[in-house]
Amino acid sequence: MLVMMVVLALFFAMVLLLTSLINDHKHLTNILFMAGILSPALIFIFHSTPVDIDMVVGGWQPISGIAIGLDNYSRYFLVAELIVFGIVGFYSLFYYQDEPRKNKFFGLILIMHAGMMGVFLSKDLFNIFVLMELASASAFALVAFSGGERAQKAAFRYLIFSIIASYLFLLSIGIIYANTGSLNFELIRENITRSREIDIAIALAFTAMILKTGIFPLHFWLPDVYSESDTPICALLAGMTRRAPIYAMLLFTIYLPMNHLSQLLMIVAFASIFFGFIMAMFQNDVWRLLAYASIGLMGIVLVGIATENFMGVTYYVFAHAIVTVGLFLTTGTISDQQKTRNIRDLTYRHHMLIFISVIMLSFALGSMSPSLNAYAKNELLIGLSRMEAFLFQSAFVLALLIMFKMNYLLWHGGYDKQLDTRVTPRSFISAIPAALSIALGIYLYPTLVLVDILLLGAAGALFFLFLSMNMLEYTGIEKLGERFKDLPTTNNFYFMVYFGFLVVFLLYTF
Amino acid sequence: MLNATNVGILIMLIGMYGLMVKKNLIKQLISVNILSVGLVLFFVGIGYVEGGGYPIYPVETAVDPLPAALMITTLVVDVAITSLGLAMIIKMKREKQLEAMVEC
Numbered sequence: 001m002l003v004m005m006v007v008l009a010l011f012f013a014m015v016l017l018l019t020s021l022i023n024d025h026k027h028l029t030n031i032l033f034m035a036g037i038l039s040p041a042l043i044f045i046f047h048s049t050p051v052d053i054d055m056v057v058g059g060w061q062p063i064s065g066i067a068i069g070l071d072n073y074s075r076y077f078l079v080a081e082l083i084v085f086g087i088v089g090f091y092s093l094f095y096y097q098d099e100p101r102k103n104k105f106f107g108l109i110l111i112m113h114a115g116m117m118g119v120f121l122s123k124d125l126f127n128i129f130v131l132m133e134l135a136s137a138s139a140f141a142l143v144a145f146s147g148g149e150r151a152q153k154a155a156f157r158y159l160i161f162s163i164i165a166s167y168l169f170l171l172s173i174g175i176i177y178a179n180t181g182s183l184n185f186e187l188i189r190e191n192i193t194r195s196r197e198i199d200i201a202i203a204l205a206f207t208a209m210i211l212k213t214g215i216f217p218l219h220f221w222l223p224d225v226y227s228e229s230d231t232p233i234c235a236l237l238a239g240m241t242r243r244a245p246i247y248a249m250l251l252f253t254i255y256l257p258m259n260h261l262s263q264l265l266m267i268v269a270f271a272s273i274f275f276g277f278i279m280a281m282f283q284n285d286v287w288r289l290l291a292y293a294s295i296g297l298m299g300i301v302l303v304g305i306a307t308e309n310f311m312g313v314t315y316y317v318f319a320h321a322i323v324t325v326g327l328f329l330t331t332g333t334i335s336d337q338q339k340t341r342n343i344r345d346l347t348y349r350h351h352m353l354i355f356i357s358v359i360m361l362s363f364a365l366g367s368m369s370p371s372l373n374a375y376a377k378n379e380l381l382i383g384l385s386r387m388e389a390f391l392f393q394s395a396f397v398l399a400l401l402i403m404f405k406m407n408y409l410l411w412h413g414g415y416d417k418q419l420d421t422r423v424t425p426r427s428f429i430s431a432i433p434a435a436l437s438i439a440l441g442i443y444l445y446p447t448l449v450l451v452d453i454l455l456l457g458a459a460g461a462l463f464f465l466f467l468s469m470n471m472l473e474y475t476g477i478e479k480l481g482e483r484f485k486d487l488p489t490t491n492n493f494y495f496m497v498y499f500g501f502l503v504v505f506l507l508y509t510f
Numbered sequence: 511m512l513n514a515t516n517v518g519i520l521i522m523l524i525g526m527y528g529l530m531v532k533k534n535l536i537k538q539l540i541s542v543n544i545l546s547v548g549l550v551l552f553f554v555g556i557g558y559v560e561g562g563g564y565p566i567y568p569v570e571t572a573v574d575p576l577p578a579a580l581m582i583t584t585l586v587v588d589v590a591i592t593s594l595g596l597a598m599i600i601k602m603k604r605e606k607q608l609e610a611m612v613e614c
Contacts, residue, residue, distance in 0.1 A: 126580055133587045137594065144598050149609065152602040156535065156595060163542055163591050164529070167549050170584065171522070174549075177577065178515075178556045488533045495529045 001047045002068060003057055005040035006118040006131075012036030013110035020103035030093055033106040037089035040117055041082045048075065054123070054186075067123040067184045073254075076314045077120040077247055080321040083436070084239045085113050091329055091429045092232040105145065105233075108138040112236065119244040125173045125183045128251070129166065132244050136162050136212075139233075139241050146229040153487050154224035160491060161221050161498070165208035168502070169248075172208070175201035176256075185255040194257045199509040202258050205248070206265070207502045212245035215302055216272035217501060219295045220494045226291040227341065231332030234287065238294055239325035243317055246298075249305050250313055264508050265306035270391055272299030277398035281405065286331050286343045293365070293402055294324060296395065303392060304380045312379035319364070319372035319437065326361045326433030330354050333430045343406065347413030350421050357434035358410065362403035364437045366459070367396050368452050371441035378449075393455060400459035405466075514555025521548030535602075539595045546588045553577040553584075 016032040019025070048070060056065035070078070092109065096102045115135030122128050140162070144155035177183055179198055180191040192198060207218070214222035226234050252258060276296025283289040297320055304313035334348050335341045348355045364371035377396070381389055525548060528541030557574035565572040 126583075130583055130587070133591075137587075137590055140591075140594055140598075144594075144601070149602055149605040152598050152605065156598045156602070159591065159595050159598070160529075160538060160542060164545065166587075167522075167542075167545055170549055171519075171552065174553050174556055174577070183576075488535055488538065491535075491538060492530055492533065495526075499526060499530065 001043065002053065002055075002070065002121055005043050006114045006121065008039045008043065009036050009110050009114035009117065012039070013107045013114065016103060016110065017107040020107075026102075029103050029106060033110065034089060034093070036110040037085055037113060040113070041086065044078065044082060062184050062187060063182065066127050067186065068121045068127075069123045070121065073250060073310055073314045074120050074247070076318045077243060078117065080243070080318045081113075081116050081120060081240055084236070084321055084325050085109075085116075087325060087329070087429060087432055088232050088235050088239070091235070091426060094425045094429070095230070095232050101145065105142065108142050108145075109232075109236065111135075112138040112142070112241070116240055116244060120247055123185045123251075125176065125185070125188075127183075128244075128248055129170055129173060132212075132248070133163075133166055135241060135244060136166070139237060142233045143225055143229045143237070146233055150224075151228040154221070154228045157487065157491060157494075158221045158225045161218075161494065162212060164495075164498070165211040168204050169208040172201040172204035175204075185251055189255045192256065196509075198256070199260065200506060202252065202256055202261065203505040203509050204502070205252055206258075206261060207498075207505050209245040209249045209252075210268065210302075210501075211498060213242050213249075213298050213302075214295060215268065215298050216275040216295055218498060219272070219276070220490075220497070222295065223288045223291040227285050227287045231329065231336060234332065235325045235328040238290070238328050239321045242294075242298065243321060246301055246305075246313070246317055249302075250310060253305055253308055254310060259308075260509065261505075262306045262308070264505065265302060266388070269299045269302035269306055270388075270395075272296060272302065273395045274398070277395065277402060280402045281398075284343055285341050286335065286346060286406065286410075287328070287341060289343065289402065289406060290324075290327055290331070293399065296399065297324075297365070300380065300392075300395065303384070303388075307383040309380060309383050312376065312382065315376035315379050316373070319376045322433045322437050323361050323364045323371075323373060326357060326430065326437065327365065329430035329433065330358050330361065330427075333424075333427050343409045343413070345413055346410060348410050349413070351427060352421075353423055353431050354427055357431040359407060360434040360438055362407055364434075364441070366400035366403050366455075368400075368456060369441070369449055370438065370446050372437050372444065374441065374449070374452065375445035378445075393451065397455050397459045397462065400456060401462050401466075404459060404463040408463075408467075514558060515552050516555075518548045518550070518552030518555055521545075521551060524548070535599050536596070539592060539599070542595075543588065543592060546584065550581045550584060553581050 012032050012035050016029060020029060053070040056062055056067050058065060096105055099105065112135045115131045118131035119128055122131065140155050140159040143158060144152055175197055176188060179195065180188045182188055182191060211218040226238060229237065273296045276292050276299060280289050280292035283292060301313055301316055304316060334351065334354055335346055338346055340346055348358055364373050367373040367377040381392065384392055522545050525541045525545030528544060529538055532538055532541060554577060557577035559571055559573050562571045562573040563569045565575040
C-alpha cells in the first residue's frame with residue numbers, strides 16, 4: 001500500500017498536466033495539486049505501522065523484485081518530506097496565484113514529490129537512482145522556469161553536474177551488482193565481501209552523493225541555483241531535494257563496509273562546515289548567505305555519517321529540513337514584497353510575525369535549546385573524539401554569528417513606513433515551520449544546556465568584535481567567484497575539481 | 511583486456527575528457543551522452559556470460575538479462591535530460607538576443 005504514495009502523486013501530476021492541456025481551469029488545477037500533495041500523507045497516516053515494514057513490490061521474491069521498506073530512519077525522512085511539501089504546497093498556491101504557467105510548476109512539483117517519497121521508501125539501489133533522477137529532473141526544469149538567462153545558466157550547470165554524479169553513482173551500482181549479484185540492500189549485505197572493487201564502488205558513490213548534496217568542495221552549483229529560483233522552488237531544493245543523496249549515503253553506510261573512508265569523510269565534513277560558514281559571513285544576498293550556511297550545515301550531517309551515527313543524522317536532517325524551509329520562506333516573503341534580495345536593503349521590522357519567526361529559526365539553526373536542532377546536535381555529539389567535539393561545537397559559534405549578522409542587518413535595513421504590515425496567507429504559512437520547530441523542540445528537549453549559553457555568549461562577543469572592526473561591511477570574498485564568469489569555462493574548471501576530488505577518494509581507498 | 515566492461519569505462523573517460531576540455535555547451539552535453547553510452551556498454555558487459563544464449567528459453571547458460579533491462583531505464587533518463595539541457599541552451603540564447611534587442 002505504501003507504493004500508492006508515489007503512484008498517487010505521479011497520477012495527480014499526470015492528470016493535472018493533461019487537464020491543463022484541454023481546459024485551463026484555475027480551481028481544478030489547485031484542487032488536483034493539493035490532492036497530489038496531501039493524499040500520500042493520508043496514506044502514510046493510515047498505513048504506516050510503528051513496526052518496521054519490509055516488502056517487495058508485487059509480492060515477488062526479494063532476489064527478483066524491487067524492495068521497499070519503512071524503518072526507523074526512513075520514517076523520519078518521509079515525515080519531514082510530507083511536512084515540507086505540505087507547507088510549500090500551500091505556500092505555492094498563493095505564490096503562483098496569477099502565474100499563467102501555474103500548471104507546469106504544479107505538475108513538476110508533484111513529480112518531484114513522487115520522486116522524493118520513492119527515494120525514501122526504496123531499499124533497492126537502482127530504484128534510488130531512478131527516483132532521484134525523477135526528482136532532480138523536475139528540479140532542473142523548475143529552476144530553469146523560474147527566471148531569465150541567469151536562471152538558465154544556473155539550471156544548466158546544476159543539470160550537467162548532477163547528471164554526471166548520477167552516472168558515476170550508476171557505475172558504482174554496476175560494480176556492486178557485478179560483485180554481489182543483487183541490487184537489494186539486504187541481499188547485498190549478506191553477499192558482500194570487502195575487495196578493492198567494492199572499495200572503488202563506495203568511493204564513486206560517495207563522491208557522487210557529496211556533489212548532489214552540495215558539500216564543499218563540490219558545492220559550486222548550489223549558490224547560483226538558490227539565488228536564481230522562485231521562493232517555493234528554493235525552499236523545496238534547500239529543504240528536501242538535497243536530503244535524497246543524504247539518505248542514499250545513510251543506506252550505504254548502514255549496509256556496506258565503509259569504515260575505511262570515515263577519516264576522509266570527517267576531513268571533508270569539517271572543511272565544508274568552516275568553508276560554508278565563513279563564506280556565508282561575507283554575502284550580501286540573503287539567499288546566498290543561507291545557501292552557504294546550508295553548505296556548512298550539510299557538513300554537520302556528513303560528520304554524523306562519518307561516525308556512523310545514523311539516528312543523529314536522521315534527527316538532524318529532520319530538524320534542519322524544517323528550519324531551512326522556514327528561513328527560505330520567511331526571507332522570500334519579505335524579499336518578494338520589497339523587490340530586493342540585498343540584505344542591507346531588506347528589512348523585517350515592519351512585520352511582527354516574520355520578525356518573530358526569523359528570530360526563532362535563527363536560534364534553531366544555531367542549535368540553541370529548546371529546538372529540534374539542539375536535540376539532534378546532542379545526538380550527533382555521540383561518538384566524536386574530544387578534538388572533533390570541540391571543532392563541532394565551535395562550528396555552531398560560527399553558525400550563530402552568521403545568524404546574528406543576518407538579524408542585525410535585517411533589523412537595520414531600509415525601513416520604510418509604507419510597507420504592508422498585514423498578515424497575508426503567505427506570511428502566515430511561512431511562519432508555520434518556526435512554530436513547528438519550537439513546539440517539537442519543547443516537547444522533545446525542554447532543557448537549557450550550559451554549553452549552549454556559552455556558545456551563544458562566544459558568538460555574541462565575536463559579533464560585537466566584528467561590529468567594532470567594521471567587518472560587516474567587508475564583501476571582498478563575494479567577488480571571488482567572478483573570475484570565471486563564462487559558463488562553459490567554469491564548467492570545465494569545476495569538472496576538473498570534481499575529477500580531482502574523485503581521484504583523491506580513489507587513491508585513498510588503495 | 512578488450513572486453514565490453516573495459517571498453518565501456520574507456521568511453522566514459524572519453525566523455526569526462528570532453529567535459530574538461532570542450533568550451534561549447536552543446537559539446538559538453540554530448541560529452542555527457544558519450545559518458546552514458548559508455549555506462550550502457552559497461553552494464554551490458556556485466557551481464558555477459560561466456561557462450562550464453564538468449565535468456566528467454568530455459569537454456570543451460572544464458573546471459574544475465576537484468577543489466578540490459580536496467581539500461582533501458584537509463585537510456586530514458588538520458589534522453590529526458592539531454593532534451594531538457596538542449597531546451598535550456600536554446601532558451602539561454604533567445605533571452606540573450608532579447609536582452610540585446612532591448613538594449614538597442
